[in-house]
Amino acid sequence: MAIVGWHAGETQRQRGGGERKLVGTCSIGFQTCKRKMSIAGTSDPMGGNRATSDRYQELKSFDESKAGVKGLVDSGIVNIPRIFIRPPDEVEADEAEESLQYTVPVVDLGDLSSRRAETVSAVLEAARDVGFFQVVNHGIPVRFLEEMLAVTRAFHELPRDVKVRYYSREQNGKVKLDSNFDLYESKFANWRDTLFCVMGPDPLDPEELPPVCRDMYGKYSKEVQALGVTLFKLLSEALGLKPDYLADIDCPKGHAILGHYYPACPEPELTLGTSGHWDPDFLTILLQDSIGGLQFRYQNHWIDVPPVPGALVVNIGDLLQGKPMFSLQLISNDLFKSVEHRVLASKVGPRISIACFFTFYDYPTTRGSCCSNRLAGRYEFVGICRHLPLLDKILCFIISMLCIAILPYMYKARAIAVTAMLVKVSICCTVSHRVVVWYYVR
Ligand SMILES: O=C(O)CCC(=O)C(=O)O
Ligand SMILES: [Fe+2]
Numbered sequence: 001m002a003i004v005g006w007h008a009g010e011t012q013r014q015r016g017g018g019e020r021k022l023v024g025t026c027s028i029g030f031q032t033c034k035r036k037m038s039i040a041g042t043s044d045p046m047g048g049n050r051a052t053s054d055r056y057q058e059l060k061s062f063d064e065s066k067a068g069v070k071g072l073v074d075s076g077i078v079n080i081p082r083i084f085i086r087p088p089d090e091v092e093a094d095e096a097e098e099s100l101q102y103t104v105p106v107v108d109l110g111d112l113s114s115r116r117a118e119t120v121s122a123v124l125e126a127a128r129d130v131g132f133f134q135v136v137n138h139g140i141p142v143r144f145l146e147e148m149l150a151v152t153r154a155f156h157e158l159p160r161d162v163k164v165r166y167y168s169r170e171q172n173g174k175v176k177l178d179s180n181f182d183l184y185e186s187k188f189a190n191w192r193d194t195l196f197c198v199m200g201p202d203p204l205d206p207e208e209l210p211p212v213c214r215d216m217y218g219k220y221s222k223e224v225q226a227l228g229v230t231l232f233k234l235l236s237e238a239l240g241l242k243p244d245y246l247a248d249i250d251c252p253k254g255h256a257i258l259g260h261y262y263p264a265c266p267e268p269e270l271t272l273g274t275s276g277h278w279d280p281d282f283l284t285i286l287l288q289d290s291i292g293g294l295q296f297r298y299q300n301h302w303i304d305v306p307p308v309p310g311a312l313v314v315n316i317g318d319l320l321q322g323k324p325m326f327s328l329q330l331i332s333n334d335l336f337k338s339v340e341h342r343v344l345a346s347k348v349g350p351r352i353s354i355a356c357f358f359t360f361y362d363y364p365t366t367r368g369s370c371c372s373n374r375l376a377g378r379y380e381f382v383g384i385c386r387h388l389p390l391l392d393k394i395l396c397f398i399i400s401m402l403c404i405a406i407l408p409y410m411y412k413a414r415a416i417a418v419t420a421m422l423v424k425v426s427i428c429c430t431v432s433h434r435v436v437v438w439y440y441v442r
Contacts, residue, residue, distance in 0.1 A: 055082075063169075063184075070193055073264065079266065085271060097302065104130070104305050105126040106136060107119065109135050110136070127238060127337065130339070131316045132298075132313065132341070134305070135311060136311050138312055139226070140223045151212060151217075155195055155210050156261035163177055175196070175197045175198070175204070175209055177193065178193070188272075189271075191272065192262050192343070193260070193261045197209060197217060198254075199255055200221065228285065235283075251320075251331075258355040258357065260351075260352065260354070262293070264347055266347070273293055273346070278339070279338065279357065280319070283320055284358070286312065288313060288353040292307050293344040294341065295343070296339050318338045320332055
């Protein structure tokens with residue numbers, strides 16, 4: 001058994017293409033840190049890295065415009081700024097990839113009382129084999145979904161001067177507009193703006209929401225949370241647990257609604273709407289409009305998730321899988337899959353999508369999961385520290401340092417990996433406000 005560490009938030013959203021390690025302690029969050037991008041570039045005679053600092057300046061002026069990608073498009077650009085350009089090797093890898101025909105599973109949630117066993121096994125199959133599925137007959141009226149897309153679009157199409165008061169990179173802001181939450185960290189910026197609203201577990205003061213979408217976001221929060229409860233019940237049963245298991249450990253409580261706006265892109269082949277990433281939550285329920293572009297990774301191929309009128313897309317997050325984090329993946333001990341997905345940029349637009357992320361969002365629970373005993377799994381849950389007070393951070397740091405000193409003697413083969421992980425954990429505990437979950441990998 002070993003305690004190991006994993007720092008989830010930052011690497012989640014980068015195009016991986018490969019396997020991620022299944023390791024222990026993790027942190028969860030959507031914060032970004034402002035730091036210079038390090039990219040290859042020509043050194044200038046002053047000893048600095050010209051390309052790096054130019055890029056940083058470009059990122060900064062884009063950010064300071066507070067107008068997002070929508071603002072760029074409104075200014076009439078015909079070429080995308082270079083901060084949005086994907087590295088050529090990524091584009092080449094995409095071009096070289098052969099296509100694979102695969103149909104995303106569709107799970108019918110209608111008439112659950114008479115079709116429960118059938119639905120549970122469909123959910124099990126989709127969550128285990130693919131990690132992505134669409135749900136139909138979920139109970140949220142199509143007209144209502146259309147209205148959600150319309151108010152999200154209306155918000156993003158407000159004049160810049162009206163929207164600007166919501167533009168923020170504040171870590172703890174509950175309602176904020178940004179373009180690229182990881183602007184200063186990612187390899188290239190994405191062609192997307194996002195309205196991010198933390199709707200639960202603590203009720204959001206409606207006054208914080210922009211008036212144009214206030215009413216609908218409040219209503220959608222309730223509808224999507226009820227659907228979340230239904231899905232968590234089915235997922236619990238799929239794990240062989242009592243139906244309320246995942247709801248009882250508060251999986252559906254904390255949730256955020258992300259209203260994405262992908263403007264039409266003049267050079268879509270050079271960038272992406274959303275880079276490849278894994279969702280750092282329990283579960284995501286996504287509403288997409290009819291434009292398309294969402295893809296997920298399956299058997300080393302990008303598979304399209306075609307828009308189905310009235311359907312919602314569901315994907316397992318890292319927390320549920322029990323993969324490298326306290327996720328549905330961790331909870332399910334790797335039975336469920338959290339898979340990489342992305343959104344292509346398009347000449348057609350704007351594309352609107354609305355993601356609902358189920359995760360903690362400051363909820364002060366100390367309850368964890370674990371099916372480890374039941375499923376003879378890999379993880380043994382230890383505890384969660386969330387928004388650590390300073391004293392706890394210091395304690396965490398000291399304990400981690402002690403572990404670093406002692407562990408190499410105990411686990412020689414893993415000494416270097418474990419040490420590196422613990423350094424990350426200590427940094428994470430001391431520097432950030434992220435959630436830190438401790439668990440053992442058997
Ligand atoms: O816009 C989409 O279709 C996907 C968005 C997404 O993956 C996310 O918000 O995590
Ligand atoms: Fe996602």
